[in-house]
Amino acid sequence: MIGPIITGLVFSALVILLSVFRPNTSRIFLGFFIMAMGLGVNLAFVITQPYFVFEYGMGAWLPLFRNLTESIIGLNPKLFGVFLVIFEVLIGFSLLAKGIWVKVGIIGISLFILMLVPLYYSQIAWAISLIGILYLLKNQYDQSILDIIKAKMKK
16 A cells, blocks of 8 residues: 555655646656556556456545446446546647647646545545646646657757
8 A cells, every 4th residue: 555655655746846847847747647557557457457447436435436436437337448548648648739738738637636536545645746737837838749859859
């Protein structure tokens, strides 16, 4: 139980520090991180353990979430898993885009993290990262990741 808490605290500290001192780096890190979670972790689970989302939700410490899991995700856990992966990839792309899309991504990843907290107590450690993530809303993002790469290549 302590491993996920320590991992969450390290992740949160990294996100907060990056958000304060390197906001552009932070949003790019978050974009790649959530896409890696979607494509690298959750897609693999959808393929190999298609009921993982249902099982995860049924273990929630909040009874309301167990009821919602049973009544919503329980209808088609595989399809919900696919939607989860698509959501994570879209949020990742939003964070790597520019302008208002970055703010959409910031709000999306924030809501996603908040939705995970009622599932397991250890998610609270990950939710501390919201301090840094929401801090990112104060900035303007005029360059996408592609714009940044193009600018670096011209130098």
